[in-house]
Amino acid sequence: MGILGILTICIGSYIMNIKEKSKGYLKHLKALFVEKGPQLMLLVAILSSIGGTFDKVGVYNSSEMFWPVGRNLIIVMALIL
Numbered sequence: 912m913g914i915l916g917i918l919t920i921c922i923g924s925y926i927m928n929i930k931e932k933s934k935g936y937l938k939h940l941k942a943l944f945v946e947k948g949p950q951l952m953l954l955v956a957i958l959s960s961i962g963g964t965f966d967k968v969g970v971y972n973s974s975e976m977f978w979p980v981g982r983n984l985i986i987v988m989a990l991i992l
Contacts, residue, residue: 925939935941942949969978 928939929936943953944950966978966982969982973981
């Protein structure tokens, strides 16, 4: 059911943004392989989904206070090094 909702939103937004038919109907999909901006947005979406799952597992296997403190401490240490 969730996939159906995502597909509906994607198809609807695609249909609403078709303006220039001379460049082809697949211009937006071709942009994923050519332009840097859409590639970076896709990368951010993938990393956000992985990060959310990682945080859920971390909170589930530890306490609600230890996980955010420990995670942020590791991030700060990685940025310092």
